[in-house]
Amino acid sequence: MNRRPPSTPPALPGFTPRRLIGSGGFADVFLYEQHLPRRLVAVKVLLREQVTPASVEAFNTEANIMAQFSSHPSIVSVYQAGTSSDGRPYLVMQYCPKPNLQQRRKRGDRFSESETLTIGIRIASALEIAHRSDVLHRDVKPANILTTEYGQPALTDFGIAAAVGSEVEGLSVPWSPPEAFGDHARTGPAGDVYSLAATLYTLLASRTPYEIPGGQNRNADLIDRIRHRPLPPLGRPDVSPALTHTLTRALAKNPQSRPRTAVEFARDLQRVQIHLKLRVTDTEVPGEAIVVDESSQDVERTRFRNVSAPAVPGSIVPMPIQTAHPVAPSARRQTPPQKTLRPQVGTIPVGAGVRSPTKPRGPRRAVTLGVSIVAGAIIGVSAVVGIRTVMQGTTPAAAPQPAVATATAAGAAVPAVTGLRAYGAGTSRTFTWSNPQPMSGDTYRYRMVGSGGNSPLTAVNDPRVTVEAVSAGPTCIEVTLVRDDHQTSDPVQGCSS
Known part of the structure; x- marks a missing residue:
């Protein structure tokens, strides 16, 4: 199919157009130089033939959604929006100069397990922030994950985003969940989790999950496989069974069998990092920034936990406090084998099929996202803020x-x-x-x-x-x-x- 010729960049006060950097079915993206403050920006411009009341409303909705979340480090920032003198709506955004994930895949880049995990956790964090405001992205795919000048992934293109529970109006078939197909199809947060997992699968396998190299891969073929066929093997012997299991769970055909939230998927990916003894990537979600490694069988171990609160923009955030919870010998004798004392907040138990790293001899380590502090004992603590432990398991009220x-x-x-x-x-x-x-x-x-x-x-x-x-x-x-x-x-x- 022949590509359409690009549109002409509109004249925008305070901006000088440089070149075309991307094209889509409804809009072109141009590189502009902003005069004050002086910087390069990406400007998305709706095509003239696409300017209708409905498309303008959708374009404005995208601008408002992206602006709402653009302070998140893994979501492309929006600077301003408006309508050009020739009547075309435009959106001024952060310029991400490096190739997006689709461009990298097409040029043959081989994504390592470590890089894929980091990308997954960061984009899952971005989705969690949107989901907490009842906004679904609904078009997560490699082309919509840009790369900043510092090499960080950033989610963009909320063009078909919608409120949770609304009907699906547009989708990219290879990365869409099974429930997105059919009459009056509706998706929820689990649909975005599926699309992100399909994206990570694509990066590792160098093909979309249900694509058959050399076979028929029309949309109708893909939809049938997505809905009815088992997930093909990843085909990467160097990828750990732990990550393979995590992606398989997130790509389950039944939404209830996937991680319930995007941040739960991020935790699953963090557990794989712990298993592989990699640096744990911060979730970038307020109140979700703690990982505790509890893999040791040593009953004398000291557990550490952060006391933290969601950051308020512009506020000074104190260093997280870590408090030791040694287990008394009497408590160990009285505690049944299947019950253990665990911190109530922020603990991420080791997940299914994921091996915890072997702990070194000497002081035990607590792994936190961003700060890792090792302590043998804490003496002279005058106050403990908001710390309590709970016993796992409760007795059901109803008779068994x-x-x-x-x-x-x-x-x-x-x-x-x-x-x-x-x-x-x-x-x-x-x-x-x-x-x-x-x-x-x-x-x-x-x-x-x-x-x-x-x-x-x-x-x-x-x-x-x-x-x-x-x-x-x-x-x-x-x-x-x-x-x-x-x-x-x-x-x-x-x-x-």
Whole structure:
């Protein structure tokens, strides 16, 4: 298909046009030099033939959305907007001079696992900020992740962004989630999580998730595969199973099987960084800037946690305080093996299929995003601000119903879970179980099973899950214990009455 000729840059007071830097179906992007303050800027200009009341409204909406979030370090900044003398709306934005991720991919750049993790965490943070204001991006893809002059990724093009729960009006098929296709399709935050995971997959595989090299890759072919076919292997032996598992979960066809929020996906990616002993990337989300490594089995370890509050623009933010919580010998004797004391705020337990790094001899380390402080003891603390620990697990108020469980295979290397029981009534059921031999890094995988078929496997860290009750018949799940080295137990099934 022939490309259309570029439009002519409009005359804008205080700006001098330099050259065309990008074209799309509805707008061109030009490089301008701003006179005061003197700097290079990118100016997005709506095409003259696209100027209609509806398109102008959409263009203005994009300007307002990007301006709302442009203070975020991983979202392209918007400086001003207006209408040129010839009636074309324009948007003045931060100029990102380096190639965007799509350009890098097409020129053959090989993205490392480390760089891909950093990109994923930063863009997930940007999406979380938008989602907290009930705004979906709905077009996350490599071409919409620019690169600043300092080499940092920055999300742009909120052109088809919309409020949570609205119908899908436009999409880029290769990176769109299954629920985006069909009549009156609607997506939520999990749709943006899917698109970001598909983008990271694309960077690593050098192809979109359901693209078949040398095969038919029309939109209709891709849509059918996205909706009905299993995810193809990544094809990168140098990428860790931990990251592969994390991307596979985020690309689940069922939105409920993906991370619930963008920041949860960012935490999953941070766990992979911990597993690979990489520097942990800051989430850039207020109140979400703490990671604690709890991988050690040493009961004498000292845990550290930051006390922090969301930053207020223009305010002075004090250095985060870290407080030690040694576990008393009497508390260790009284605490059941399956329960541990953990900080309530900011703790990220080791995720499914992710091995924690081996801790060095000597003082234990707390890994924080931005600041890492090692302390042997804290003496003379006169006040502790907002610190308390909570015991994991609570006793359900409702009387438990027995769950029918399969027996553990004799001699299995990894023991099956025990005591699988169901609670609750109405529209949901809560299942709990016990780990007969708890070890550091243990996680679980569960799925709903029944006559209607099995749901995708979902990873959880705690021996407790709440699911939607089946409308007719019993509600059943299957649970598998997963060791830190990826070995699994025999599955155990349980049903509520």
